[in-house]
Amino acid sequence: MTERLGPLARKLSVPYYEDALPAHDSFHAKRVRDLAVRLGNECERTVDDEILSAAAWLHDIGRPRERMGEIDDHDAWGAVKAEELLQAEAVTPAQIDAIKHCIRAHSIRSSSPDPKTLEAKLLFDADKLEATGARGIVRLACIVGERSGRMGEKYAVIDDASVSGAPPSDHSDIALLREWAEERLDRLYTSPGRRLGQPRQGFMDEFFMQFDREIGVDGEG
Known part of the structure; x- marks a missing residue:
């Protein structure tokens, strides 16, 4: 992979937001991305901005399918789809696992795991502040x-x-x-x-x- 992870994830995510309604469209994904990076810049600990940016772009790619009743859980589906997309771009397994955790943990639904990494917590907070x-x-x-x-x-x-x-x-x-x-x-x-x-x-x-x-x-x- 020669392209930076954040811009790559943005490019990969765009087609999945084409049928999205305003509350969860690509503009929402960008605002969450920008807000997450802003929060990360204010952290005392080191943040992996590439993981955070990529997860933010991809976190709601399953929303349109969930809205139309094609899937039950956009978090779980989005994590699996993100893995497929990123593997095809030769993203490292460690990076993919980190992004998948962020996506799986960004929701407040009872089935979602608690965010364990700093990047997952920042994505969660940015999405909720939105x-x-x-x-x-x-x-x-x-x-x-x-x-x-x-x-x-x-x-x-x-x-x-x-x-x-x-x-x-x-x-x-x-x-x-x-x-x-x-x-x-x-x-x-x-x-x-x-x-x-x-x-x-x-x-x-x-x-x-x-x-x-x-x-x-x-x-x-």
Whole structure:
């Protein structure tokens, strides 16, 4: 292999994001990559940027297939597919194993292993921070719409019935976004990740307070 691992993984990942929706497309992969490298640069320990970059580009290549019901677990599928792609490019087994672990451990689902390496923890944190702050709120809203808009299901409601006094709904509401974001901030592994998460938490607190203040501003009618 003569090409650097990060750019190589970017090139290999692009076709797998062609059918992705906005919350998990190639732009998301790039933001996670950039954020992971930023966190790595703030670490006191040495970070393998090539492993981290490659894993970030490849971490969600299975998302479109999972969304369409072709696979059950995009983490596990993505790790296997990444191994196939990288082996064909003569990437070393040690590098492939490191990247596979990062991919397998980047999710918060119960079936995912805990991240053991620093690179895996940085990827996990970068991916979770991508679901917080201003951009994260937009992404989470996209995910709610993506999940609730599938055939046979109803869309989530915007209003939080506990705040607006509206009749309770059986469907997800705005409170779900807050829960998802806070869950991700609570799970961060690294000191740089937690430092970056603090102002994002502050922004989200202000956002949701403003959201609550706007409920019912038009009154009854």
